[in-house]
Amino acid sequence: MERETTTRDVSVVKRDGEMAKELQISAYDRRWAIEFEAERDRIAQKLGSIAERIDHNGSTAVPGLDAKPIIDIQISVRQLQPIQSCADLLATLGYVHVPHVDDAFCAFFHRPREWPHTYHVHVVKSGGQEERRTLAFRDFLREHCDIATEYVALKKRLAALTDATDASSREAYASAKREFIDRIVQAALAAGYPRDFR
16 A cells, blocks of 8 residues: 555555545644634534533543544534534535434534544433433543553554445444443443533
């Protein structure tokens, strides 16, 4: 495999004589926190009281952790359904809703419309299980460098096998991390995470 070029979150590589774009895991960038804050403020202004809390989550929210350079944002709302009321407001900020069976507990949006994305937004019920799981995972990684290092190694192995231009390949990447994430979430919840939870 020969690396050709690198963009924000993909690297063009040759595989069996064909061009593919490997999912890029980047070194931690302090600007991710600043990018989150700016986007949080845009979202908060648009959603107003609908958003009970807006959190930076995912790997870019863990200082020192290598990650895909996509800012994950979790928006907690009092009432998740109907999701259209939130979707319409997020659409005015350039977010695209991706309908999925998970909409029942975690609606997913991305910006921009086409890959590569710069922001992923997950809308969850305030005080609900999904909100708590996501924050517990983030907080646990922030306080356990050994687990964070293990997670980065897993992501890099999987990213090398992922064609970032193919949605099903990106979905397979996310699914392949699920067992690790579920194990850490269970440990985190048992240990009293998340730390900052009502």
